[in-house]
Amino acid sequence: MRFPQACLLIACAALAPLLLGGCSILREFGPVVEVHTLPAREAIELKRGDILTRGKLSDATVQTIRVAALDEQACAKPISSECAEALATVTGVATDRRLAALSELWLAQAQAMKPGSAQQAAWLETIRYAYAYLFLGDHTPGERAFEDRQTQVRDWYNYAVEHAATGMFEVRQQMPTQLPDQTSWNIAGWELKLDMRGARLPGSTAVPAELLPASSLSFRGLRSLYRRDGFGAELVAVIPDESLSAVPTRGGRPAAKHDQQPLPWSEMPAPSMTVLLHPDGDNLDSVLHARTARLTVHDPYVESAIMLRGQRVPLAANFTAGYGVWLARANFNRQSLRSLLGREGGIDRPHVYLMQPYDPNRRIIVMLHGLASSPEAWVELANEILGDEALRQHYQIWQVYYPTNMPVALNHAMIRRALGETLTHFDPSGQAPASSDLVLVGHSMGGVIARLMVSSTDQSLVQLAADHSRLTPQQIRRIDPMLRFEPFPNVSSAIFIAAPHRGTSVAGGRLGRWMAGFIRFPITVLEELAHTLVPDAAASSHESLGHIPNSVDNLDENDPFVRTAADFPISTQVRYHSIVAQANAEVALADSDDGLVPYRSAHLPGAQSEKIIISGHSVQQSAAAVLEIQRILREDIALREAHFMQP
Numbered sequence: 142m143r144f145p146q147a148c149l150l151i152a153c154a155a156l157a158p159l160l161l162g163g164c165s166i167l168r169e170f171g172p173v174v175e176v177h178t179l180p181a182r183e184a185i186e187l188k189r190g191d192i193l194t195r196g197k198l199s200d201a202t203v204q205t206i207r208v209a210a211l212d213e214q215a216c217a218k219p220i221s222s223e224c225a226e227a228l229a230t231v232t233g234v235a236t237d238r239r240l241a242a243l244s245e246l247w248l249a250q251a252q253a254m255k256p257g258s259a260q261q262a263a264w265l266e267t268i269r270y271a272y273a274y275l276f277l278g279d280h281t282p283g284e285r286a287f288e289d290r291q292t293q294v295r296d297w298y299n300y301a302v303e304h305a306a307t308g309m310f311e312v313r314q315q316m317p318t319q320l321p322d323q324t325s326w327n328i329a330g331w332e333l334k335l336d337m338r339g340a341r342l343p344g345s346t347a348v349p350a351e352l353l354p355a356s357s358l359s360f361r362g363l364r365s366l367y368r369r370d371g372f373g374a375e376l377v378a379v380i381p382d383e384s385l386s387a388v389p390t391r392g393g394r395p396a397a398k399h400d401q402q403p404l405p406w407s408e409m410p411a412p413s414m415t416v417l418l419h420p421d422g423d424n425l426d427s428v429l430h431a432r433t434a435r436l437t438v439h440d441p442y443v444e445s446a447i448m449l450r451g452q453r454v455p456l457a458a459n460f461t462a463g464y465g466v467w468l469a470r471a472n473f474n475r476q477s478l479r480s481l482l483g484r485e486g487g488i489d490r491p492h493v494y495l496m497q498p499y500d501p502n503r504r505i506i507v508m509l510h511g512l513a514s515s516p517e518a519w520v521e522l523a524n525e526i527l528g529d530e531a532l533r534q535h536y537q538i539w540q541v542y543y544p545t546n547m548p549v550a551l552n553h554a555m556i557r558r559a560l561g562e563t564l565t566h567f568d569p570s571g572q573a574p575a576s577s578d579l580v581l582v583g584h585s586m587g588g589v590i591a592r593l594m595v596s597s598t599d600q601s602l603v604q605l606a607a608d609h610s611r612l613t614p615q616q617i618r619r620i621d622p623m624l625r626f627e628p629f630p631n632v633s634s635a636i637f638i639a640a641p642h643r644g645t646s647v648a649g650g651r652l653g654r655w656m657a658g659f660i661r662f663p664i665t666v667l668e669e670l671a672h673t674l675v676p677d678a679a680a681s682s683h684e685s686l687g688h689i690p691n692s693v694d695n696l697d698e699n700d701p702f703v704r705t706a707a708d709f710p711i712s713t714q715v716r717y718h719s720i721v722a723q724a725n726a727e728v729a730l731a732d733s734d735d736g737l738v739p740y741r742s743a744h745l746p747g748a749q750s751e752k753i754i755i756s757g758h759s760v761q762q763s764a765a766a767v768l769e770i771q772r773i774l775r776e777d778i779a780l781r782e783a784h785f786m787q788p
Contacts, residue, residue, distance in 0.1 A: 264304050302418045313348075331432050421433040481546045543556055585638070636770060690702070
């Protein structure tokens with residue numbers, strides 16, 4: 142007997158829930174899997190979003206939790222470690238997948254905790270599993286080079302190392318006894334050993350005053366932030382910086398001690414560094430159970446990559462952060478004005494700042510700022526050179542900070558001495574590549590000084606001193622080294638920027654004379670001059686020196702010094718370039734100026750190149766000038782390499 146078709150359908154419908162194991166399919170009579178199209182933004186967020194970028198676990202980690210048969214809702218609340226501990230014991234889940242998920246789960250827990258030992262332990266667990274994934278998982282870093290997941294795990298590692306390292310520093314700062322040579326600490330049940338062989342702090346400093354995560358810093362006043370993606374935490378070590386300030390008041394400072402002058406150089410007190418944390422162990426199992434680790438510190442200027450567990454690993458680096466922190470805290474703008482006016486809080490002698498630890502194999506770029514200025518004048522240029530991989534490999538930057546109220550001849554002599562002493566300190570034999578092929582870059586009055594450094598004199602300045610001062614022949618002989626000189630050794634290139642080689646009418650005009658009237662010399666400088674001229678005289682003998690021309694006086698186009706110096710021959714061994722600013726493009730070049738310096742004064746015959754840029758006097762900050770200087774430096778590299786390749 143046949144059932145009617147309707148009855149058959151009813152019977153199938155009744156049996157379907159039993160046969161198919163659920164009612165949802167019967168209810169919908171739809172497919173098991175549905176497909177939807179996501180907007181591009183949502184698709185990318187789903188692939189790349191994680192606990193750092195969106196405050197929620199990544200989709201890959203959520204999927205791993207599901208596959209491991211764990212409670213998704215419980216794991217989404219990272220208050221306890223139960224989910225991570227459960228996942229760590231699950232079998233049947235691919236090693237890479239499990240390790241990556243564990244790293245993110247511990248990271249989520251660390252972020253939810255308050256600072257302390259428990260949070261530090263969570264950071265270390267994050268590092269442990271990220272490190273294991275990257276180097277001891279199912280695949281090598283090279284095999285996963287294009288995977289978003291590897292980039293995520295690397296970022297978790299870097300972020301956790303950043304917080305673990307700064308946490309270690311804070312713990313150390315709170316110790317009742319801080320031993321400078323202490324290299325091991327017990328933190329959160331771990332023994333952490335410090336290895337500083339890959340980097341050092343400026344001078345004899347053992348411990349920085351601050352340790353700043355570069356990722357948390359933002360800067361205004363810089364066109365670009367230069368960093369390098371890679372492995373490790375990017376940090377800035379802030380070192381206590383000794384003040385260069387002088388006290389120029391008559392009763393505020395004793396006479397200068399001629400045999401005890403301060404060091405003429407220092408390294409930038411905010412070096413950038415890259416920090417790694419390596420859990421100990423020879424294999425995956427030992428790393429996952431380790432309770433000891435090494436924290437290694439690296440100089441990003443020296444090391445771009447390291448060998449780690451048989452893999453060449455690029456190191457992360459930040460080349461702007463340390464420089465930006467230094468400039469933001471140095472208070473140069475106020476100090477340089479005080480120096481110009483000879484007021485308390487200014488400086489009374491040149492100082493050489495090394496922008497990175499001295500490297501004997503990289504050529505030195507010496508930067509000389511202009512009137513009423515400071516190292517801040519070079520903020521864009523220095524940052525671009527530090528951020529340029531090719532230039533950074535060939536050059537290191539030294540910035541000369543000097544009091545811009547002094548007579549040009551005196552500043553020139555003091556800068557020569559400061560540079561010479563700095564070079565002698567770092568390269569006593571004078572044989573290092575860094576001591577040869579120096580590059581001078583000078584803006585405005587710094588350009589005038591740079592030109593003097595590559596020039597030769599005759600008797601003309603000595604004659605000027607005899608004709609325009611009250612000095613005796615014996616006193617003139619004492620200052621003869623200041624007035625007669627040869628090109629500074631081993632300078633091969635110079636770049637003059639908006640430099641008034643033949644002075645400017647502005648300095649001799651009403652505004653210039655008014656400004657010059659406010660300038661005073663620090664008492665220490667006057668005493669040193671008096672000591673030079675009359676060694677056995679009393680300290681108060683400086684009062685009889687009479688009028689000494691200041692820097693503004695020297696920049697007057699009618700000043701005898703600048704008119705004479707403009708004709709000194711430049712060394713034939715020096716390739717020099719000019720960058721000239723023109724404020725008004727509609728004015729004929731020969732008749733133009735930059736608001737302060739006329740073209741006829743900035744122009745130098747015989748220059749390898751002359752770049753005209755439509756700009757005001759502060760042209761060194763313009764993008765066009767920076768690009769031109771970079772071009773010159775690259776051309777210099779190519780010429781030098783071609784020279785050495787010749788048979």
